[in-house]
Amino acid sequence: MTKLSVNINKIATLRNARGHNRPDLLQAARDCERFGAQGITVHPRPDERHIRYQDVRDLKAVVTTELNVEGNPTPDFLDLVREVRPEQVTLVPDAPDAITSNAGWDTIRHQDYLRDIVADLKSIGCRVSIFLDPVAELVRAAATTGTDRIELYTEEYARQYHAGAEAALRPYREAGLLAQELGLGLNAGHDLDLDNLAYMHQHLPGLVEVSIGHALICDALYLGLENTIQLYRRQLK
Template sequence: MTKLSVNINKIATLRNARGHNRPDLLQVARDCERFGAQGITVHPRPDERHIRYQDVRDLKPLVTTELNIEGNPTPDFLNLVREMRPEQVTLVPDAPDAITSNAGWDTVEHQLYLMGVVQELKSLGCRVSIFLDPDLEMVKAAVGTGTDRIEFYTEAYARQYPHDREAAVLPYRTAAILAQQLGLGINAGHDLDLENLAYLHQNLPGLAEVSIGHALVCDALYLGLENTIQLYRRQLQ
């Protein structure tokens, strides 16, 4: 079964806009789990413009499913992970000023660097996933890092899906088959929504987990959080 991890960054963005505690990020995380989410994802960035490092510290003892911390493995990020020891760490090569993640790792060029980071994170008891484009060479090189999983960056799929969904999913399916053959677990995330999620799920063998935030929070404004989470869960059945 493919698990749904809810990224709550956008909840933190809304809270930070007024400088108070409304909405209550911790209560939203509890409610997401209560409504059926099988994980909580956070992506703290150096400027803390949405999720703050203290939020991660506050969330860790409350999350009863699985805490997934995403981010670029900077010294501050790695110190946070050493302290929190989440169930999963997703390594994302985003620049400090990036609005959102916009590319996967070059696992050929950065293989030795990633190998060291992955080795340490696994020694802490964390499952490690590397954010990746559906490039076969990058998938092959990811094996050399020692990572447990890769997370496919699905923005290209989501952009092409309305025009030609078969062409949109083909590189991801091909890369997923190779990843399975190489013993890598498969996650996916970025721009997935109620329109395109089911088709991706049907065509990606071995898809273990999707991480969804922006679209899910937008849908919840109209449909309600509980109903929205259930609708996303149905796309994964």
């Protein structure tokens, strides 16, 4: 079964809007797990506009499934993950002012850079995933870095899904099959929701994990957090 990791960045955004601790981020993480999440994802950014670095430290002490920390491997970010040692680190090449992640790595151009970072993180016991567009050459280059997994950046799939699901998924399926041939685990994330998730799960062999935040939290406003997590889990069965 493909695992669901719930990204709780938007819960932190809501908390930060009033400067207090409501909603309680740590309790939200506990509740997501209690409601069926099989992992918790956070993506701290340098300006700490949602997840703060201290949140990552605090979450490590309460998350009982898996903590996945995403981010650009700046010196501050790497210091944080070396301290916290989450189960998984997902390397994302986002600029400091990016609203959200909007591109995967050029693993050809940055191959040596990524190889050094991957080795460093694996040496402290973290599983490493590289955020990647579904391009065969980039998947092959990712495999040379020593990474454990890749995470396919699925915004384009989500954008084209309603115009034709099969065509929208084709490059992701090809990239996923190649990743398996190369011995890479396969994650996916970005703009996945209750409309497009089941089709991806059914037609993308070897999908190990999806991380979903924005759509899931939006759905929870209407459907409730527990019910929403169960609905997303149902798409992955």
